[in-house]
Amino acid sequence: MNNSVIRFILGYVVGFMGLFLMLPIIVAFIYHEDVWLEYAIVAFPCLVLGVINSYFRPKKFFFFLKEGFFCTGASWVVLSVIGAIPLWLTGEIPSYVDALFEAVSGFTTTGASILPNVEALSHASLFWRSFTHLVGGMGVLVFLLTVIPLAGGDGSQFNLMKAESPGPSVGKLVPKLKNTAQMLYLIYLGLCALEIILLLIAGMTPFEAINTSIATAGTGGFGIYSSSIGGFNVACQWIVAAFMFIFGINFNFYYYILFRHARAAFRMEEVRMYSFLTAASIGIITVNTLSCSSGLFDALTKAAFQVTSIQSSTGFSTADFAVWPQTSRCVLVLLMFIGACAGSTGGGIKVSRFVLMGKAVHKELISYIHPRCVRKTIMDGKPVNHETIRSNNVFFGTFMLVFFVSVILLSFENLDFSTIFTSVIATMSNIGPGMSLVGPTGNFAFFSNFSKIVLIFDMLAGRLELFPILMLFHPTIWKDLFTTYHAKEPKNAGKVMKES
Template sequence: MNNSVIRFILLYVVGFMGIFLMLPIFVALIYHESVWVDYAVVAVPCLILGIINSRIKPKEVSFYLKEGFFCTGASWVILSVIGAIPLWLTNEIPHFVDAVFETVSGFTTTGASILDNVEALSHASLFWRSFTHLVGGMGVLVFLLTIIPLAGGEGSQFNLMKAESPGPSVGKLVPKLKNTAQMLYFIYLGLCALEIILLLIAGMTPFEAINTGIATAGTGGFGIYSSSIGGFNVACQWIVAIFMFVFGVNFNFYYYVLFHHARDAFRMEEVRMYALLTAISIFIITLNTLSCSAGLFDALTKAAFQVTSIQSSTGFSTTDFDMWPQTSRCVLVLLMFIGACAGSTGGGIKVSRFVLMGKAVHKELISYIHPRSIRKTLMDGKPVTHDTVRSNNVFFGTFMLVFFVSVFVLSFENIDFSTVFTSVIACLSNIGPGLSLVGPTRNFAFYTDLSKIILILDMLAGRLELFPILMLFHPTIWQDLFTKRKVKELKHAGKILNDDFK
């Protein structure tokens, strides 16, 4: 493995963590809070390391998918640990494992919390929790691609983006990958700014609107009040609900609409299925909860909010849906597995994978009926390769394996199955709240440290599509990392891979 370029990228991440931590320092100074010192203690060393690293260029810039996956997994672990230190130093979260849990939940846009009283946090820490959603929503390495010339050229940058981007595939919207990343962030931040403006008009204060807007953009779900969004007026709730749905859509859709490819946008099967699932779920829950609501509009408002919140994996709440009828809760749990679109900031298995799985099952049935027929699997009118179908099947199997192992480990907590089951899926799909003891009015504080660590790994694995995190546990990776091998021996093979990519 190319150790020099791995070091270069990881220290770049550390440097940018120093820049990110300057923002809560600024918020603390505005509100005259002494916690700015604790954030500065962490920010300054990170900035110094980043500046030193920027002056030491790697000797060999080429790196491949293995390095890309390792850098991605390691970057998110480093982000989470560094991001937890200020919360621990301020003593607002005195137990370090809890601080890491809260920060991982923020960066992975899960929104699961261990806090009983959110309002007790300083303004700086409230903002930091929300801001981690904004950073984690699109991905820190995708962010780096937009602003710095990362080493290795287009092929190497593609390996980083592929490792971090959610969904079964990733590609270029425009000829240069850096421009693609910039375009995605332009859409991402533009939609976020629009939501903040609308929330201000609807009656939120600037601090409330900014925190809610950036938490929605990352589909994270950290609220600044224990009541989440339930304490705001109906107009604010509908704005948040609409934007949760919007951020769960594949961002390619917005690119096609903005740049005169509307036909391609509405040809996307995944987006159409995502909208259909949302509409059907809202309809079912509205009817199912009508008897326990204050009229049709109230039932529709709460159903629309919770469906978009759960399916987009945001995790905001306006009501205790754990008290809803069994059918409504069942719909929400199913949506936890399905999740949002690939190429969005949402979590879950992704709608496109279920669409592709359905097509694969249909093709298999046809092959039994007509053994000699030859049929191609099409997605958005384009043929799907066998490798894509195979990787889709592998992902499904791996996801369920990680899910069942996590449920088994948490079962030793000796608590009810509904809590354990929904705890794992809420973390693995980056949803946030579950049912029973981890419902929308409760939290994850009661778990032991071992269970919290399992859930931390689930959150990271879910956000990074499993394999970058699982790769960190493979002994071969660490053997390669600590074995001195000449990167030049791989140069010829790497040149072929980069040429193929171009």
Template sequence: MNTSVIRFILGYVVGFLGLFLMLPIMVALIYHEDVWIYYAVVAFPCLIIGILNSYFRPKKFVFYLKEGFFCTGASWVALSVIGALPLRLSGEIPHYVDALFEAVSGFTTTGASILDNVELLTHASLFWRSFTHFVGGMGVLVFLLTVIPLAGGEGSQFNLMKAESPGPSVGKLVPKLKNTAQMLYLIYIGLTLLEFILLLIAGMTPFEAINTSIATAGTGGFGIYANSIAGFNVACQWIVAIFMFIFGVNFNFYYYLLFHHARDAFRMEEVKMYTALTVGSIGIITINILNSSANLFEAVTKAAFQVTSIQSSTGFSTADFAQWPQTSRCVLVLLMFIGACAGSTGGGIKVSRFVLMGKAVHKELISYIHPRSVRKTRMDGKPVNHDTIRSNNVFFGTFMLIFFVSVFALSFEDLDFSTIFTAVIATMSNIGPGLSMVGPAANFAFFSDFSKIILIFDMLAGRLELFPILMLFHPNIWTDLFKKRRCKELKHAGKVLKK
């Protein structure tokens, strides 16, 4: 393994985390809060590490998929471990495991919280929680590709981007991968600014609007009020609902629309299915909760908000859907598994994987009916190769294995099954709230440290598509790392003996 390039990338990640921490420092100074000192204590060592790292560039930049996966998993662990420190040092979250849970929930855009009263936090910490969503939404390594010159060729950069980007496949929008990353961030920031402006017009204050916008963009769901979005007017709720849907769409769709490829945009099967699922779910839930709502418009508003929130994996709420009828809750739990589109900032298994699975099942049935027929699986009019279908099947199997093991591990808490089941799927799919004791009106504070660590793993595994995190636990990776280091030490010792 190319350990020097791993060190180089991790150093840049830590350095940029130091830059990101300057933003809550500025917020603290604006609102005259003493908490800025705790963010500065963490930020400046990170900046120093980043600056020193830039002077020790690796001689060889080429790295392969395993280095890309390792860098991704290690980067997100480092972000979370360091990003939790200001919350712990300030005393706003006294217990480090709780602070780590909150930081991981932020960076993975889950939005699950251990805070009983979020309104007791300072403005700086409220902003930091929301901003972690914005960082994690598109991905920190994709961000690195946009701002620093990573040598090593397109293949190495592709391995890095593939390891972090959600969905069964990653493609280039433009010939150079760096330009693709820049294009994605341009769309990401542009949509965020548009939502910010609309929320200001609808009546939010600038602080409310910026926190809500960046949390929506990352499909995270950390609110700055205990009642999430319920306290805002209906116009604000509809704006947030629309943008939650927008950020759950594959970003390739927006690229095609912006650059005169409308035909390619509207032939995307995943986007069609995502839209159909959203509209259908809103219709079912509206009918189901109509009797408990004041009128049809209120029922549609509540249904539309919660469906877009759950399917995009944002996790905002305007109602305690844990108290809704059984059918509505069933629809929402199914949407937790499905999630948003690949290539979006949303979580879940992804709509494209379910589409591919359906096509694979149909192909298998046809092969039984017509054994000699040769049929290719197609997606958006293009053939899908066997490796993509194989990896899709492996992902499904691995996802369900981790899900069941996590449910079993949490069963020792002796809680009701609905709480345990939805706590695991809400964290693995990066949703945030679940049902029963982890519903939108509750939080995750009552879990033991052991269960919180299991859920932290689930959040990281879900955001990084399982394998970058699983790779950190594979002994061969660490054997390769230490073997190379040992070889270098022996080589150096040999040179010394010759002298």
């Protein structure tokens, strides 16, 4: 493995963490809070290390997919470990394991919390929790591609982006991958800014609007009040619900719309299926909860909010859906598995994977009926190669394996099955709240440190599509890491993106 590249990228991650931590310091000064010192204690060493690292660029920057996966997994671990330190140093979260759980939940845009009383946090810490969603939503390495000149060509940069971007495939929107990353971030931040403006108009204060919008943009769900979004007016709730749906859509859709490729945008089967599932789920839950609501509009408002919140994996709440009728709860749990679109900031298995699986099953049935028939799997008007379908099947199998093992490990807590089952799926799919004890009115504080570590692993594995985190546990990777390696530019470096 190319150790110098790994060191260089991780060094940049640490440096940018120092810059990110300057923001809660500014918030602390604005609100005259003493916690700025704890954030500064972490921020300045990170900045120094980042500056020193920038002077030691690798001589050869070319690297392969295993380096990309290792850098991704290691970067998110480093982010989480550093991001938890100020929450622990301030004493607002006394246990470092709890602080790590909160930080990982923030960066992975899960929104699961161990805090029984969110309002007790300082403004700086409230902002830091929300800001971790903004960083983790699009991905820190995708962010690095937009702002620093990572040499090595599109081949090496593609390996980084592929390892971090959610979904079964990743590609370029424009000729250069760096420009693709920049375009995605412009759309991301532009939508976030639009939501802030609308929430201000609807009656939120600037601090409320900024925190809510950046948590929505990353589909994270950390609220600044224990009531989540339930304490805001109906207009604010509908705005947040609309943007949760918007951020759950593949960002390629917005690129096509912006650059007048409407036909390509509305050809995306995943977006159509995502919209159908959202509308159908809202309709079912509205009818099912009508008897326990104060009218049709109230039932529709709560159903629309919770469906978009769960399917986009945001995790905000306006009602305790854990006490809804059985049908409504079943629909929400199924949506936890499905999740949002690939190429969005949402979590879950992804709608595109279920669409591909359905097409693969249909193709298999046809092959039994007509053994000599040769059929291609078509998605969005284009043939899907066998490698994509194979990796899709492998992901499903691996996801369920990790899920079952996590459920078994948490079962030693001797809690009810609903709590254990939904705790795992809520963290693996980066949803946040589950059912029963971990419902919208509960939290994850009662779990033992061992179970919290299991759930921390689940959050990281779910956000990074399993394999970058699983790779960190493979002994061969660590053996290669400590083996002297001289990076050589691959002969087909210019063809990597074309073939991908």
